[in-house]
Each structure stands twice: as C-alpha cells, then as structure tokens.
Amino acid sequence: MSSIKDVARLAGVSVTTVSHVLNKTRSVLPATQERVLEAVQTLGYVPSAVARSLKINATHTLGMLVPDNSNPYFAELVRAVEDACFDAGYALLLCNTDNHAGRQQVYLDVLSQKRVDGLIVASTSDDALMSQHLAQTALPMVLIDRAIAGLDRPCVQTDHVQGGMLATQHLMAMGRKRIACVGGPQDLQSSEQRVQGWRQALQLVGLPADLLVHGDFTANGGYVAMRHLLRDSAADRPTAVFVCNDLMAMGALRAVHEAGLQVPRDVAVVGYDDIELASYTQPALSTVAQPTRAMAQQALAWLLERIQAGRSAEPVLAATQMLVPALVARESSKPAARAAVPIESGETL
Incomplete structure (x- = not known):
C-alpha cells in the first residue's frame, strides 16, 4: 500500500506539499498540483481519513441517536436525515438506544x-438523567422529534398539541362523540402533548375527556390498551379512538376485530405519524402525518450552523421550530353509520 511519502517521492515534492494539495490548505502552483495528483493516481494512494480529520479538525461524519429503530416512524426519519446528510456531503453513523438511558450514554461516548462533527438526537426519554447525559456532551447537537425539558439545545419537531387536536376534531366531524385516547409513554413530552391536544379539542365543545389509557408506542401496547377500552358495555365504550402513534393504532385495529366489532362502523380509529404501512392496513388507517423530510432538513441546517459557529467561536442561540402536522383521512375514520329508518305500512320508496 502506497504512503504519502511515496507520492511525494514520485512527484518530486515534499510531504508537506502533498498534504496541502490533498487537503486544500494552501495554494500550490498549478504545475506542482498536477504532478502530485498524477502521482496519487499512478500509485492508487488513498489518504487516511483519520489523519485527514486530525489535520483539518473535521470528519464530515455526523452521529444520530434514535430510541427504537424497529419503529417504522424512526426508520423513515433516519432515512430522511441520511438523505439530507448525503446531499450535504456528510456520512451518518446511527445508534439505536433501545429506550435505555445507560445505552444512550455509551453511544454518546462512542460517537x-x-x-463525529455533531449529533442529531431523538432522545430515549425526558427524564433528568437523559438531560444530564446530553448536557454534558460537548459536541454540537440538535434535537429532533422530541424536546427535552431543561436542555438548552435547538429542537425541531411537529406541533404535537395541534396534531392531537386535528385527529380529535376530525373524529368529531365524522359524528363521533364518545372519543377515547391511547397515549404513549407518560415520560415523553411529545406523547403527552398529543394527549393534551385530544383533551383540548373535547373540552372546547363540552365533551368528556375521561377515556384515556397509555401504551408504549408498540403494536402490542395499542392492542392491550384497546382491549381495556372495549371491556365496558356497548353504551359506555368509545365510538372513536385517537391513538398516539401508528404502531399502537395497528394493534388497536386487531383488538377491535377480535372483539367482534368493525372499524369504522362501531369504532373509528385515527393514528399518528403516517408511516408508510398506514395505508396498507385493513381498513386503511387515518392518521396525522408528521413532516419528516422537513424536520430532517431543518435539523441538519441548524447542526451545520452550530458546527461552523464552533470553528469560528461565534455563538449560536438555541431555537425551537414547530412544524405543522396534517390529517390524512382514510377508511378507518369514516362517518358513523346512521340507523335505518323503518318504512311505515303502505309507504313506498
């Protein structure tokens, strides 16, 4: 394997000159630059990425932490971030924390x-230990999808309160009045904000917000929560459910089916995230779409600003941007069926 010394010897220049040509750290005469590049091509020399990163104090590599890469929503978010990084000339290292604080700390140390030049973080949870771990990290950092209380870092996320209201108002517009909610983990701001939106929408029109259970953002969690909601008599059970992510909504669909009921005839269901699989459920799942591409692009733009500011010693203030969600209405939330009107004797249609 050729070394930088071999390139310098063949080109008839110093090792320092070769370094300046490859790293573009100083102007070199065109004829000299041409000889160096020809030597590089002849020898098939590949510069050491580690050595180069030490020289220019940058690796053009970013790290990303996600709580659960088996969740299709995070898989789609990672893809959006990776595409944005590639377009900007950066590689992305992904770490799955598996919703575990200790694992998140290990990955922060590894990255x-x-x-890596900076971090994009979808935090595992919102507890004090998580905030402390991230606050102690010196790398430039941007939060995505989930804000963390007490952590002064830029954050880009969806307006989850508005998303919860959109879902609930849609169900009310479909004629539903007994509307339940399956919330996610209670230690996540984003989850509780969706629940808050559900509650506010009902309170605005004077409907009770008394049917609330929590799951764990998994399909099984939604299945168990929906079974709990359906255990009451027909008069007390919900006629509609807002489920705070699509995976739980898919579990809820199964629970309704196993109870001998139909979606949307007996129970309308709206999820949250609009993962690709949502349009392939039976019936197709109505949901609140998060703008994952826009989140990824904004998070990367802010992170690159902070990386550049760190090199120039110019402070960049933390900021938060709330992106607008959108309701995607499909078959799972059609209007409630009206009771058939009996035909009087002698009446014709």
Whole structure:
C-alpha cells in the first residue's frame, strides 16, 4: 500500500506539499498540483481519513441517536436525515438506544471517540438523567422529534398539541362523540402533548375527556390498551379512538376485530405519524402525518450552523421550530353509520 511519502517521492515534492494539495490548505502552483495528483493516481494512494480529520479538525461524519429503530416512524426519519446528510456531503453513523438511558450514554461516548462533527438526537426519554447525559456532551447537537425539558439545545419537531387536536376534531366531524385516547409513554413530552391536544379539542365543545389509557408506542401496547377500552358495555365504550402513534393504532385495529366489532362502523380509529404501512392496513388507517423530510432538513441546517459557529467561536442561540402536522383521512375514520329508518305500512320508496 502506497504512503504519502511515496507520492511525494514520485512527484518530486515534499510531504508537506502533498498534504496541502490533498487537503486544500494552501495554494500550490498549478504545475506542482498536477504532478502530485498524477502521482496519487499512478500509485492508487488513498489518504487516511483519520489523519485527514486530525489535520483539518473535521470528519464530515455526523452521529444520530434514535430510541427504537424497529419503529417504522424512526426508520423513515433516519432515512430522511441520511438523505439530507448525503446531499450535504456528510456520512451518518446511527445508534439505536433501545429506550435505555445507560445505552444512550455509551453511544454518546462512542460517537465522541469516533470524532463525529455533531449529533442529531431523538432522545430515549425526558427524564433528568437523559438531560444530564446530553448536557454534558460537548459536541454540537440538535434535537429532533422530541424536546427535552431543561436542555438548552435547538429542537425541531411537529406541533404535537395541534396534531392531537386535528385527529380529535376530525373524529368529531365524522359524528363521533364518545372519543377515547391511547397515549404513549407518560415520560415523553411529545406523547403527552398529543394527549393534551385530544383533551383540548373535547373540552372546547363540552365533551368528556375521561377515556384515556397509555401504551408504549408498540403494536402490542395499542392492542392491550384497546382491549381495556372495549371491556365496558356497548353504551359506555368509545365510538372513536385517537391513538398516539401508528404502531399502537395497528394493534388497536386487531383488538377491535377480535372483539367482534368493525372499524369504522362501531369504532373509528385515527393514528399518528403516517408511516408508510398506514395505508396498507385493513381498513386503511387515518392518521396525522408528521413532516419528516422537513424536520430532517431543518435539523441538519441548524447542526451545520452550530458546527461552523464552533470553528469560528461565534455563538449560536438555541431555537425551537414547530412544524405543522396534517390529517390524512382514510377508511378507518369514516362517518358513523346512521340507523335505518323503518318504512311505515303502505309507504313506498
């Protein structure tokens, strides 16, 4: 394997000159630059990425932490971030924290040792330990999807309160009045904000917000929560359910089917996220779409600003941007069926 010394020897220049040509750290005469590049091509020399990163204090590599990469929503979010990074000339290292605080800390240390230029973080949870771990990290950082209380870092996310209201108002517009909610983990701001939107929408029109259970953002969690909601008599059970993510909504669809009921005839269902699978359920799932592409692009733009500011010692203030969600109405939330009107004797249609 050829070394930088071999390139310098063949080109008839110093090792320092070769370094300046490859790293573009100083102007070199065109004829000299041409000889160096020809030597590089002849020898098939590949510069060491580690050595180069030490020289220019940048690796053009970013790290990303997600709580559960088996959740299709996070898989789609990662894809959007990766595409944005590639377009900007950056590679992305992904770490799945598996909703575990200790694992998140380990990955923060690993990414720091890998000399990534910055971090995009969808935090595992909103507890004090998580906030402390992230606050102690010196790398430039932007939060995505989930804000963290007490952590002064830029954050881009969907307006989850508005999303919860959109879902609930849609169900009311479909003629539903007994509307339940399946919330996500209670230690996540984003989850509780969706629940808050559901509650506010009902309170605005004077409907009770008394049917609330929580799941864990998994399909099984939604299945168990829906079974709990359906255990009451027909008069007390919900006629509609807002489920705070699409995976739980899919579990809820199964629970309704197993109870001998039909969606949307007996129970209308609206999810949250608009993952690709949502349009392939039976019936197709109505949901609140998060603008994942826009979130990814904004998060990367802010992170690159902070990386550049760190090099120039110019402070960049933390900021939060709430992106607008959108309701996607499909078959699972059609209007409630009206009771048939009996035909009087002698009446003709």
